[in-house]
Amino acid sequence: MPLLNIFAIALALAMDAFAVSVAAGMSLQIVTFRQTFRLAWHFGLFQAVMPILGWSAGYMLRSLIERYDHWVAFGLLAVVGVHMIKEALNPDVENKSRKDPTRGLMLIILSVAVSLDALAVGLSLAVLHITIWIPAAIIGLVALLATVLGLRLSKLLLRFPHFGVYAEVIGGVGLILIGLNILREHGVFAL
Numbered sequence: 796m797p798l799l800n801i802f803a804i805a806l807a808l809a810m811d812a813f814a815v816s817v818a819a820g821m822s823l824q825i826v827t828f829r830q831t832f833r834l835a836w837h838f839g840l841f842q843a844v845m846p847i848l849g850w851s852a853g854y855m856l857r858s859l860i861e862r863y864d865h866w867v868a869f870g871l872l873a874v875v876g877v878h879m880i881k882e883a884l885n886p887d888v889e890n891k892s893r894k895d896p897t898r899g900l901m902l903i904i905l906s907v908a909v910s911l912d913a914l915a916v917g918l919s920l921a922v923l924h925i926t927i928w929i930p931a932a933i934i935g936l937v938a939l940l941a942t943v944l945g946l947r948l949s950k951l952l953l954r955f956p957h958f959g960v961y962a963e964v965i966g967g968v969g970l971i972l973i974g975l976n977i978l979r980e981h982g983v984f985a986l
Contacts, residue, residue, distance in 0.1 A: 796925050804916060805934040809941035811909040811973060812838040815872075816942040818969040819896040819905070820949025830897040835942040837902055841910035843935025849917025850927040864911045865981035869974035871908035875901060876970030884964070909938075912977075 816834060820826050875896070894901055913934055920927055978984065 796920075796923070796930070801930045801933050802937070804930070805937035806941075808842060808910075808913050808916065808934055809938045811868075811912065811977070812842065812938045813941040813945040814973050815905055815909050815970065816945030817949045817952070818876075818965070818967075818973075820946040821952060821965055821969075822896060822967075823949075824953055826946050826950060830895065831943060831946050833897040833902065834905075834946065835939045837906045838909055838942040839935045839939030841906040842913050842938035843931045845910040845913035846917030846920065846931045846934055847927055849914040849919075850921040850931075852918060853921045864915055865977050865983065868908050868911045868977045871904050872970045872974035872977075875904055875908075876967040876974070878967070880964050880967035908974075 816838070819834060823830060878894070896902065896905060916934070917927060917931070920930060
């Protein structure tokens with residue numbers, strides 16, 4: 796497979812990581828180096844490992860995973876998005892007690908959600924008899940860079956007062972919309 800095609804696939808896969816990192820950055824409002832490193836590392840790692848897992852699973856499991864991967868991604872993103880909206884709309888909860896999307900279970904859920912498509916790509920590469928190691932490394936690196944870029948962009952968006960006030964609601968709605976877009980890309984809404 797030509798290197799240009801691998802980069803195109805990696806860029807397409809990184810779009811979910813980019814969008815989720817913008818939403819996460821907006822919900823955090825202040826993003827530290829440590830948070831950037833954690834989110835970028837996990838998104839990049841999961842995006843690199845999932846194609847390897849998919850490639851390893853091979854053609855046998857492809858039909859099972861393809862049927863449901865988009866629903867799993869949607870479900871994970873929707874749960875996190877609804878949680879973010881709920882926290883934003885609850886006036887009794889102080890900002891300090893809000894969950895950090897770059898830590899704990901939420902970080903793992905987001906990492907899995909943005910990398911499920913990479914699992915399917917790994918399965919596809921196995922069917923095409925393409926060695927996985929270089930594509931997986933490129934996919935992981937591009938996802939890492941897209942995550943850093945998304946977090947930095949979120950800082951710029953927060954400079955506008957209306958973004959700062961509604962950042963968590965916007966981030967939660969954004970995650971739900973990303974999940975819906977994944978469903979749309981898989982033809983769920985086609986007539």
